[in-house]
Amino acid sequence: MKRWRKYAACLGCSYLYLSAGLVLVFLGGILWVVCYSGASVVDMEFIRSYPRLGMTAGGIFPAVVGTVWVTMVTALFAVPVGLAAGIYLGDRLRENRLNSLVRASIRNLAGVPSILYGLFGVAIFVRGMGAGASVLAAGLTLGLLTLPYIITTTEEALKQVPASMREGSLALGATDWETLARVVLPAAAPGILTGVLLGLSRAAGETTPILFTGAAFYLRYLPGSVFDEFMALPYHLFILSTQHHAIDTVRPLAEGTALVLLGFVLLLHLLAVLVRYRYRRHHHF
Amino acid sequence: MRSRLVRQIEDRLMGWVFRAAGMMAVTVLLGIFAMLVYNGASAFRTIPWVEFFSGAEWRPSAYGRPSYGIGAMVVSTWLVTSGAMMLSIPLGIGAAAYLSEVASPGVRSLLKSGVELLAGVPSVVVGFLGIVWVGPWLARVTGQSNGLNALNGSILLAVMSLPTLISVAEDAIRSVPRHFKEAAYALGADRWTTLLRVTLPAALPGLVAAVILGTGRAVGETMTVLMATGNAAALPGGFFDSVRTMAATIAIELGEAPYGTPHYHGLFAVGGVLFLMTLSFNLLAERIAARFRYRA
Numbered sequence: 001m002k003r004w005r006k007y008a009a010c011l012g013c014s015y016l017y018l019s020a021g022l023v024l025v026f027l028g029g030i031l032w033v034v035c036y037s038g039a040s041v042v043d044m045e046f047i048r049s050y051p052r053l054g055m056t057a058g059g060i061f062p063a064v065v066g067t068v069w070v071t072m073v074t075a076l077f078a079v080p081v082g083l084a085a086g087i088y089l090g091d092r093l094r095e096n097r098l099n100s101l102v103r104a105s106i107r108n109l110a111g112v113p114s115i116l117y118g119l120f121g122v123a124i125f126v127r128g129m130g131a132g133a134s135v136l137a138a139g140l141t142l143g144l145l146t147l148p149y150i151i152t153t154t155e156e157a158l159k160q161v162p163a164s165m166r167e168g169s170l171a172l173g174a175t176d177w178e179t180l181a182r183v184v185l186p187a188a189a190p191g192i193l194t195g196v197l198l199g200l201s202r203a204a205g206e207t208t209p210i211l212f213t214g215a216a217f218y219l220r221y222l223p224g225s226v227f228d229e230f231m232a233l234p235y236h237l238f239i240l241s242t243q244h245h246a247i248d249t250v251r252p253l254a255e256g257t258a259l260v261l262l263g264f265v266l267l268l269h270l271l272a273v274l275v276r277y278r279y280r281r282h283h284h285f
Numbered sequence: 286m287r288s289r290l291v292r293q294i295e296d297r298l299m300g301w302v303f304r305a306a307g308m309m310a311v312t313v314l315l316g317i318f319a320m321l322v323y324n325g326a327s328a329f330r331t332i333p334w335v336e337f338f339s340g341a342e343w344r345p346s347a348y349g350r351p352s353y354g355i356g357a358m359v360v361s362t363w364l365v366t367s368g369a370m371m372l373s374i375p376l377g378i379g380a381a382a383y384l385s386e387v388a389s390p391g392v393r394s395l396l397k398s399g400v401e402l403l404a405g406v407p408s409v410v411v412g413f414l415g416i417v418w419v420g421p422w423l424a425r426v427t428g429q430s431n432g433l434n435a436l437n438g439s440i441l442l443a444v445m446s447l448p449t450l451i452s453v454a455e456d457a458i459r460s461v462p463r464h465f466k467e468a469a470y471a472l473g474a475d476r477w478t479t480l481l482r483v484t485l486p487a488a489l490p491g492l493v494a495a496v497i498l499g500t501g502r503a504v505g506e507t508m509t510v511l512m513a514t515g516n517a518a519a520l521p522g523g524f525f526d527s528v529r530t531m532a533a534t535i536a537i538e539l540g541e542a543p544y545g546t547p548h549y550h551g552l553f554a555v556g557g558v559l560f561l562m563t564l565s566f567n568l569l570a571e572r573i574a575a576r577f578r579y580r581a
Contacts, residue, residue: 009477020380084306113505175296205407
């Protein structure tokens with residue numbers, strides 16, 4: 001009996017190791033395959049040149065620029081609004097029913113599938129506001145998608161700031177706003193920045209919200225204003241791997257696009273992790 | 286020093302700004318719902334309710350008599366999702382248990398960064414790997430002509446739902462009070478027995494919540510299934526059939542459905558059904574988790 005039990009324990013623990021290891025294998029596999037297959041395609045030329053010959057040759061320059069543009073619009077919309085909403089939730093000392101309603105909405109918003117944000121974007125921004133399929137409509141749609149994420153991390157970061165700091169400031173006669181702007185926000189800034197960068201990194205890689213709100217199949221020019229359509233890396237990858245008329249010919253281009261997209265997204269991710277790491281080392285409340 | 290009045294006005298003003306921003310989250314959630322209901326409801330002016338909910342076939346552009354039944358895509362969605370959960374639940378809970386019970390702090394933070402990174406991989410990249418990597422592999426192993434089927438989608442969705450599952454499950458396992466475990470050790474139980482008989486059962490509500498949240502993630506995932514499951518709009522017979530989920534149907538057809546037609550509104554109605562599914566999942570998970578939370 002005892003021996004059997006020892007056996008089971010050994011087996012069980014190795015199962016835990018195995019499942020944790022498998023998760024790492026998945027991640028490593030994804031990174032390795034994308035890097036390995038894309039590395040022979042990607043160079044400066046690939047990033048800096050336009051697609052040629054019906055997208056069977058050339059580079060992905062408009063898609064890179066489009067993704068950067070739309071991510072910037074996303075940031076311009078989602079960061080201020082998300083920050084303000086996060087402050088509303090995180091800077092309160094008391095809970096009330098409105099707070100918990102807002103918090104519940106945000107939790108549920110985070111679970112809404114991205115395709116539904118796409119539908120919302122079409123109905124409200126493209127049709128309703130008349131922005132048309134454009135950088136603006138796509139950026140706002142992605143912004144909405146990112147909002148719950150930014151709000152939650154802002155709230156968390158603000159809650160990490162010890163109450164004693166806030167109380168000290170209030171005791172010196174500062175108003176709530178002065179306390180927030182001069183004491184609490186600076187202390188929470190690295191945590192907030194981490195959340196913002198992670199949120200934007202996600203938005204940059206999303207495809208479904210921009211599918212109908214502004215991403216274009218192929219453009220020979222860059223967007224001139226926020227009211228123009230644009231090419232984007234995720235959508236470009238989708239097209240090259242499923243919609244193109246010569247899928248086998250463009251496979252290397254798709255592999256290159258996948259690497260550039262993953263690189264861009266992971267770069268933002270890495271920045272976020274770096275900020276968090278520095279913050280952990282330097283701040284101990 | 287600025288005057289007291291200015292400072293007070295400024296304070297009040299900023300308070301209102303923050304409150305308005307907070308309210309915006311509620312507005313957006315309600316707005317998405319209202320938009321889906323409004324646009325979806327228009328569909329039922331031409332599509333009969335019974336046909337929409339009980340019909341199996343979704344053929345909006347069939348000549349003469351188009352049909353709008355969501356049966357096949359609901360079945361497809363659940364087929365892919367259930368396959369994904371069968372793969373990811375044992376794996377995710379195992380990994381979560383490893384993280385909270387076995388791993389040293391260093392390994393733990395490394396692995397958690399890994400999970401976070403996995404969550405950051407864009408779904409279109411995962412879908413792409415499903416086409417170039419998982420598909421051919423499946424075709425070879427199972428002897429099918431191509432590997433773009435429900436099983437492929439399930440495998441990819443399993444990977445995509447893992448981060449949610451792991452992080453929520455890990456929180457649940459960690460929140461089990463220490464004295465539960467200490468009591469088990471004191472009675473002579475080893476670590477594995479304690480985990481299996483004490484910790485995991487005590488964390489069960491949280492684990493259920495994790496599974497539900499992971500399922501919600503998988504149900505609504507679009508790009509991976511759109512790219513890797515072959516998109517045949519028919520009632521699937523099994524995991525080796527090509528399927529088209531609800532989310533994929535919206536993604537494929539919204540671009541080609543003319544504005545204002547029953548087809549266009551029908552897609553919003555499909556979105557409405559999807560919204561209600563994921564929303565009820567979230568609410569359910571929240572209830573279960575809140576009800577059984579341990580108080581320190």
